[in-house]
Amino acid sequence: MSVARIVFTPLSYVGWGALEHLVPEVERFSAKKILVVTDPVLEKIGLVGQVTKPLQEKGYDVHVYTDVVPEPPLETGEKVVTFTREGQFDLVIGVGGGSAMDLAKLAAVLAAHEGSVADYLNLTGTRKIEKKGMPKILIPTTSGTGSEVTNISVLSLETTKDVVTHDYLLADAAIVDPQLTVSVPPRVTAATGLTR
Numbered sequence: 001m002s003v004a005r006i007v008f009t010p011l012s013y014v015g016w017g018a019l020e021h022l023v024p025e026v027e028r029f030s031a032k033k034i035l036v037v038t039d040p041v042l043e044k045i046g047l048v049g050q051v052t053k054p055l056q057e058k059g060y061d062v063h064v065y066t067d068v069v070p071e072p073p074l075e076t077g078e079k080v081v082t083f084t085r086e087g088q089f090d091l092v093i094g095v096g097g098g099s100a101m102d103l104a105k106l107a108a109v110l111a112a113h114e115g116s117v118a119d120y121l122n123l124t125g126t127r128k129i130e131k132k133g134m135p136k137i138l139i140p141t142t143s144g145t146g147s148e149v150t151n152i153s154v155l156s157l158e159t160t161k162d163v164v165t166h167d168y169l170l171a172d173a174a175i176v177d178p179q180l181t182v183s184v185p186p187r188v189t190a191a192t193g194l195t196r
Contacts, residue, residue, distance in 0.1 A: 009138075009149045011173045018177040022093075022137070023054050025173045029135040031091035033061045035084060037104035038095040040066040042141060047180060051095050051139060063087060068100045073156045077106050077117040077164075084111040084134075094138045094171075098145030101138045102153040105169040109133035117155070121162040129166040138171040141180045148174040 013021045026034065034055060038048050043066050052062045067079055084092065084107040094104025110117060112133040119127040138148035152165040 007151055007167055007170060009171045009174045012149070012176060013174070014176040016178055018175050019050065019139070019180065021173075022051065022139070022175055023058055025137055025175070026055060026058075026060065026091060029091050029172070031060070031089075031135070033087070033089050034063070034091045034093060035087060035089040035104075035107065036062060036064045036093045036095055037068065037080060037107060038064060038066055038100050039068050039097065039141075042096055042100075047141060048095055050180070051093065063089070068096065068103055070097075070099050071156045071161075072099050072103055072154075074118060074121075074162075077103060077153070077155050080107045081110045081117055084108070089134060092134050092136045094136065094147075095141065097140070097142040098147040098154070101140065101145070101147035102155075104138065105136060105147075105171070106153040106155075106164060108136040109166070109168050110164070117164065120164045121155070122165055123162050125164075129164075129168055132168045135172045137173045137175065139175045139177070139180065143181060148176065 036052060042048050055062050065083060069076060080103045092104050092108035094101035112131040115127050119125050120129060140148050148171055151167050151169045152163045153169055154161055154163050
């Protein structure tokens, strides 16, 4: 009989209006400069503003990064990590579906490491994750990916996929607010909510 090892996000808020816990969580980390990794569509429809506005009103220096695509390729992962390193942020917030949250986790952890993202891939990488990196808060806007509670980041390669995996990729806090899924198109809701 095999034994499964299960790890969980240390703290999760789940329920309508859970987003009200964002500012207190950010305060807990004493962050000043915050990176929000998100989908460009979510910024366009104003959903990202629900996250950034209360932080800006409290005086935080908030930067929004939207170079996120579905099934992000390795190159996209490399770009967000480089951007995060150069920006010298204190905290990363991932807002969106699995791709945005996976990239946020990757950025928060690997920005504190040397080398490229490729160096840390599960199947071919030669480096090990040794530092926790920045705190990270994950806020899903779709149902079903589960990225806000997993310890992996999935990247697309030319003909396959690989992952970066470590418990340091777990969110420090997950905020699951169904209110943020209301503006998602019905087709996306159906696709992300179905299990296989």
